[in-house]
Amino acid sequence: MTTPPRTSSRPPRRDTAPRGQGQWALGYREPLNPNERMKKDADGLTVRQRILDTYSKTGFDGIDPSDLRGRMRWMGLYTQRAQGIPGGKTAVLEPEELEDSYFMLRVRIDGGQLTAAQLRVIAGISTEFGRDVADVTDRQNVQLHWIRIEDVPEIWRRLEAVGLSTTEACGDTPRVMLNCPLAGILEDEVVDATPVIDQTVAEYVGSPEFSNLPRKWKTSMSGCADHCTGHEINDVSFVGVRTGDGGVGYDLWVGGGLSTNPKLAQRIGVFVRPDEVTEVWAAVTSIFRDYGYRRQRNHARMKFLMADWGPERFRQVLQDEYLHRALPDGPAPAAPEHDQRDHVGVMRQKDGNHAVGFALRTGRISGTLLARVADLADQYGAGRIRTTAQQKLVVLDVPGERVEDLVTALAEHDLLVRPSAFRRGTMACTGLEFCKLAIVETKGHAQDLYAELEKRLPDFDEPVSINVNGCPNSCARFQTADIGFKGSMVRDDNGEMVEGFQVHLGGHLGVEAAFGRKFRGHKVTKAETADYCERVLRGYLERREPGERFAAYVSRAEEAWLL
Incomplete structure (x- = not known):
């Protein structure tokens, strides 16, 4: 059974949300949908022992359905899509008809920090158990595919031997916590968030206190001057700030998220000292646990509660009911120093060595090549x-005289430190190849797309993000891209339903963050995406004003320029 939450001794406050939203703090403890009933029957964390003791021996067919399509996620396991099922069947077939007897396994990498020994273990698991396939995600994880339940105990043994795990990499839990990959490395960072992430992960990941949240819970803690972890679109973020007296701490943001109802996070307006971060994170997470909407699955994210409450109400509840003290007002974060947040290229470390960041092929890589990177x-x-x-990798601590040798060695494996704007700026989600929610194939198509644009626009001289997503759930953040493609079935010129995309243009984070423009009924087939990108980007090159970025151009462009 789920551990009862720690709640305030204060009487429940009146809530602005409609009655019956399943908020624990208001007394609505009866599960209102199958997911909530599943969690009440047994905590998601309990599935680990059943995997070790039972399912790894009985095989796939012996897995209880509530574990298979529910609690397995608490251990980083999703059934993957059966091969050969077209995207048009995604919304028609039942889960058991879509799924294969193999799993996607997500390795949790908080803060994106890996040693060569850890990366070799991941690589070895990929080659031995996962058909030599791996994906570096835009949440700093590594995902493996083709995993059999019989092999999971050995995989866990190997991961845990080097300090890694899959615990709460998925599910209604505190998922991987993002940090700048160059935390503690660069001179221009505001604050190194590594200690506060380490403390928070150690205290709360895998704890029953937060193993039954209304939905997924995405965290960012970073002092990056470029805001590389996207605090604007996380459920809770601690953003490094400097005070007027030379001190450093964090600005708290809550309620960001994308998917089908995208919302930007809101500043709460408080200053959080480094030694308070873990406590404040736990308090914010407790608010989501206790007041989050559990009645409808598609309404159970923090962004909906924040939209109803607003930052003032949230701050009051945080201080009065959970911290039992006031937090001081704090400064807003400084504007990001660079337009691109991916840390690709050669960057000087404060110790005189260099960090060398490089682009993969939309995050896709083999286990064999991961071992070579190690x-x-x-x-x-x-x-x-x-x-x-942003689905990239960085090697740290490279002496200046060895940088170009490393650049050359990486390039021999098509790992590019100085990629084209299109290679650098293109991301893609897992897509139809493995994901049961996907409508279109993404990884291969995105790679073909940037290669084609490199041929057609070889001198394109501006950063541009092209995010290719297989469905509306926005794992590849299509709403925040210069050019965002959301997977959809589209009718072609012959009247046939084929894979295609709805287009979103001009999305961006940072100063005056905004989601991309979309146009009623405007979709392109998969075969048309390169032609469409070329047409829109050529129009930008012809009409841009001096120094004008693509997103700014889109915001003022006539609709005819963008169709």
Whole structure:
């Protein structure tokens, strides 16, 4: 059974949300949908022992359905899509008809921090158990595919031997906590968030206190000057700030999220000292646990509660009911220093060495090549690798005289430190290849797309983000891209339903963050995406004003320019 939450001794406050939203703090404890009933029957964390003791021996067919399509996620396991099922069947078939007897396994990498030894273990699991396939995600995780339930105990043994795990990598839990991959490395960072993330993960990940949240819970803690972890779109973020007297701490943001109802996070307006971060994070997470909407699954994210409450009400509840003290007002974060947040390229560390960031193929890589990256990190650096929130990798601690040798060695494997604007700016979600929610294939198509644009626009001279998503759930953040593609079935010129995309243009984070423009009924087929991108980008090159970025151009562009 789920551990009862710690609640305030104060009487429940009146809530502005409609009655019956399933908020525990208001007395609505009766589960209102199958997911909530599943969690009440047994905490998601309990599935680990059943995997070890039972399912790894009985095989896939012996897994209880409530574990298979529910609690397995608490251990980072999703059934993957059966091969050959077209996207048009996604909304028609039942889960058991869509799923294969293999799993996607998500390795949790908080802060994106890896040693060469850890990366080799992940690589070895990929090659031995996962058909040599791996994806570096835009949440700093590594996902593996083709995993059999029989092999999971051995996989866990290997991961845990080097300090890694899959615990709460998925599910209604505190998922991986983002941090700047160069935390503690660069001179221009505001504050190194590594200690506060380490403390928070150690205290609360895997704890029954937060293993039954209304939905997923995405955290960012970072002092990056470029705001590389996207605090604007996380459920809760601590953003490094400097005070007027030279001190450092964090600005609290709550309620960001994308998917089908995207919302930007809101500043709560408080200053959080580094030694308070874990406590404040737990208090914010407790508010979500206790007041979050549990009645309808599609309304159970923090962004909906924040939209109803607003930052003033949230701050009052945080201080009065959970912290039992006031937090001081604090400064807003400084504007990001650079337009691109991916840490690709050669960056000087404060110790005189260099960080070398490079682009994969939309996050896709093989286990064999991951092992080679680990070797290069040992050979040219000190065996430290970082994952980014833009599906990239960074090797740290490279002496200046060895940088170009490493750049050349990476390029031999098509890992590019100085990629084209299109290679650098293109991301893609898992897509139809493995995901049961997807409508279109993404990884291969995105790679073909940036390669085609490199041929057609070889001199394109501006940063541009092109995010390719297989469904409306926005794992690849299509609403925040310069050009965002949301997977959809589209009718082609012959009247046939084919894979295609709804287009979103001009999305961006940072100063005056905004979601991309979309146009009623405007979709392109998969075969048309390169032509469409070329047409829109050529129009930008012809009409842009001096220094004008693509997103700014889109905001003032006539609709005819963008269709």
